[in-house]
Amino acid sequence: MASDKKYEVSVSAATQYLADQSDDAAERYVFAYTITIRNTGSVAAQLISRHWIITDARNQVQEVRGLGVVGAQPLLKPGESFEYTSGTAIPTSVGTMRGSYQMVAEDGTQFDAPIPEFTLAVPRVLH
Secondary structure (H helix, E strand, O other), X not given: OHHHHXXXXXXXXXXXXXXXXXXXXXXXXXXXEEEEEEEOOOOOEEEEEEEEEEEEOOOOEEEEEEEOEOOEOOEEOOOOEEEEEEEXXXXXXXXXXXXXXXXXXXXXXXXXXXXXXXXXXOOOOOX
16 A cells, blocks of 8 residues: 555654763753654655653653744655754753654644654763
8 A cells, every 4th residue: 555655754853962061960961863754655744843751860851842843844755864963951961852753744634753762872871
């Protein structure tokens, strides 16, 4: 069934620890993450909103919801991608992020694009 692939978006992430913005003594660890969103489906779709679940090493969870990403609501035609960089701060040297983007296809169909979990870690903390 080709329709199974109509509404499909892949999401990948790369992270970077920002030592100059972090403060070990204050338990503030800042990370940048670069997200690539690619429309792998067969219809154009617009990113409307985001939902992040950020978990630190103490299992404390922050949920973040909002419109768009970095002030944009990109419309992605089939095969197109959008990349942006943002950041977060957590109180532990290791944590994870995961979530979803809420999308609307050009035919009006709403669907979620899952954001696979990725790790935030100060270099040399994880082996």
